[in-house]
Amino acid sequence: MDTAVKTTIEEGTGSAPLRLLFGADRSPLNQKVHGSKEARHTNTRELSKYAPTSVLYKAEDRVTGSFQLLQSWAGNVISIGSDSFVAVVHDRTNPNNPDEEVTLDIKEVTSDDLPLLAEGAVFYWSIGYADFPGRPRLRISEIRFRRLPSWSQKEIDSSKEKAKRLAKRFATD
Amino acid sequence: MQNDLPQIDNSSPNSDELEVSLFGPGVGECIVAHLGDNQWMVIDSCKNPKTKNPAALDYLKEIGVKLDAVSVIVISHWHTDHIRGAADLVAACPNAQVVYSAALLKEEFLTLVDAYSISASVVGCESAGLSEMRSIVQCLDDRNEDDEGYAKANMKPALADTIIHNYKCDEFHTQVWALSPSSTSFNEALQEFESLIPSEGDQRKVISCPSENINSVAIWIEMGEYSVLLGADLEETKNPNTGWSVIVDSKVRPKEQANIFKIPHHGSSTGHSQDVWEQMTCDNTIALCTTFNNSHLPKAEDVERIKEYTENLYCTTISKSKLPKRESSVERTLKEVTKTRRVIGGAVGQLQVRIKQDGTCRVCAKPPALQL
Numbered sequence: 001m002d003t004a005v006k007t008t009i010e011e012g013t014g015s016a017p018l019r020l021l022f023g024a025d026r027s028p029l030n031q032k033v034h035g036s037k038e039a040r041h042t043n044t045r046e047l048s049k050y051a052p053t054s055v056l057y058k059a060e061d062r063v064t065g066s067f068q069l070l071q072s073w074a075g076n077v078i079s080i081g082s083d084s085f086v087a088v089v090h091d092r093t094n095p096n097n098p099d100e101e102v103t104l105d106i107k108e109v110t111s112d113d114l115p116l117l118a119e120g121a122v123f124y125w126s127i128g129y130a131d132f133p134g135r136p137r138l139r140i141s142e143i144r145f146r147r148l149p150s151w152s153q154k155e156i157d158s159s160k161e162k163a164k165r166l167a168k169r170f171a172t173d
Numbered sequence: 174m175q176n177d178l179p180q181i182d183n184s185s186p187n188s189d190e191l192e193v194s195l196f197g198p199g200v201g202e203c204i205v206a207h208l209g210d211n212q213w214m215v216i217d218s219c220k221n222p223k224t225k226n227p228a229a230l231d232y233l234k235e236i237g238v239k240l241d242a243v244s245v246i247v248i249s250h251w252h253t254d255h256i257r258g259a260a261d262l263v264a265a266c267p268n269a270q271v272v273y274s275a276a277l278l279k280e281e282f283l284t285l286v287d288a289y290s291i292s293a294s295v296v297g298c299e300s301a302g303l304s305e306m307r308s309i310v311q312c313l314d315d316r317n318e319d320d321e322g323y324a325k326a327n328m329k330p331a332l333a334d335t336i337i338h339n340y341k342c343d344e345f346h347t348q349v350w351a352l353s354p355s356s357t358s359f360n361e362a363l364q365e366f367e368s369l370i371p372s373e374g375d376q377r378k379v380i381s382c383p384s385e386n387i388n389s390v391a392i393w394i395e396m397g398e399y400s401v402l403l404g405a406d407l408e409e410t411k412n413p414n415t416g417w418s419v420i421v422d423s424k425v426r427p428k429e430q431a432n433i434f435k436i437p438h439h440g441s442s443t444g445h446s447q448d449v450w451e452q453m454t455c456d457n458t459i460a461l462c463t464t465f466n467n468s469h470l471p472k473a474e475d476v477e478r479i480k481e482y483t484e485n486l487y488c489t490t491i492s493k494s495k496l497p498k499r500e501s502s503v504e505r506t507l508k509e510v511t512k513t514r515r516v517i518g519g520a521v522g523q524l525q526v527r528i529k530q531d532g533t534c535r536v537c538a539k540p541p542a543l544q545l
């Protein structure tokens with residue numbers, strides 16, 4: 001039984017975000033290249049439809065590469081439109097740079113992260129080069145939303161208690 | 174647009190000279206006012222991106238004013254663009270009475286501040302507005318810890334039609350009024366803050382500031398024969414119990430007309446009230462405005478509208494700030510990936526208006542401030 005992990009590269013029109021997942025285990029590599037509309041993970045039987053552009057790797061042939069980070073931001077979403085969102089980004093590479101407000105296409109967000117796209121949501125945005133042996137260098141822009149722990153009742157109650165004490169202390173009448 | 178205004182006067186004003194200096198870095202606002210006899214008031218705060226200090230502290234140092242001469246600090250509301258550096262300001266001016274929009278030190282908002290400050294260590298970033306408020310609250314708490322009577326003597330909640338500063342000498346009499354928020358606005362603010370407190374299971378996030386500004390503190394200064402109206406970010410709500418309507422209709426407020434008007438909410442149409450222009454400002458009042466680059470305020474139509482009321486319109490900055498240059502691969506990627514991109518804040522422009530008691534008035538500017 002073929003348990004190969006494969007990458008499908010589809011041709012298309014329009015630009016799409018470039019995103020690479022480095023499979024530490026057998027998780028599929030899902031690669032989009034500039035010019036492709038979308039990438040799909042396909043099974044072995046469909047493989048022949050896309051020959052000769054599809055590439056087959058055996059499960060034990062892990063593709064490992066390196067990522068050279070050029071620029072990194074931490075951002076938070078301030079508004080969401082029909083096809084774009086606005087965020088304030090803080091420069092993590094050079095914190096002396098001023099904050100910027102950017103408008104990004106919602107297509108820059110992966111399908112995994114789309115449910116996390118909300119006002120106030122926090123993300124990391126990285127730009128860099130990905131190098132794989134025997135492959136051309138890839139320039140990558142990646143946005144990943146943070147999966148943060150939810151509020152606990154204990155935390156909220158503690159804040160309410162502290163607020164009560166402070167409000168009493170600050171009373172001027 | 175005119176860039177030929179005289180340069181800022183770097184000496185301190187005469188003891189009987191009224192001064193209003195407005196600072197704006199593109200996103201942000203701060204006012205420094207001389208109330209006579211070397212008594213100073215600072216309203217809100219923004220930071221100088223070069224020095225990283227509050228613009229007010231840099232200016233006072235530049236003109237040789239000691240920080241113990243700051244008598245009043247006003248926190249008009251908690252939006253990021255009006256509060257950056259306010260904690261440093263409060264800490265640096267120990268003699269100042271801290272006046273704040275009344276809802277800001279009530280349980281609801283204090284709960285919000287504390288809850289999000291704990292969350293910030295998990296999230297890794299937080300709203301600058303809440304971060305500053307957290308530091309201010311800490312400073313005030315520490316002072317109260319050292320002196321039980323501190324709050325009663327040095328802290329004052331601002332509500333409509335309250336006098337926050339009163340000074341009389343042989344040459345002149347100075348009064349400073351808080352014109353807002355109304356009691357309705359105060360109660361609505363408390364409800365709004367309550368609604369923002371997270372519940373168990375909510376996803377952590379960076380809090381967004383609510384868009385409407387009804388809780389902002391508008392200030393009136395009277396010094397001798399001259400008056401100043403400082404509009405903060407107060408908006409016209411068309412509700413007779415909130416916003417500008419309730420101020421105009423107040424039977425208690427001073428009835429003079431302002432010689433200097435800091436236009437509310439960056440000249441936006443939501444901050445505009447025809448009644449304020451007609452009833453609370455004199456003809457051709459000196460109108461000062463800061464920009465809010467995130468929303469392109471003031472827009473061209475805002476400038477047109479304002480110029481129907483006065484020819485003397487000045488703005489702290491109009492040009493867009495330069496984006497920082499990054500290496501070419503990053504710049505190329507940014508061009509491909511972003512639809513728009515702009516720097517939040519930039520060089521701080523300053524408008525300095527000084528009026529002597531004999532009526533001599535001078536408007537000076539520090540670029541990029543200019544006359545529109």
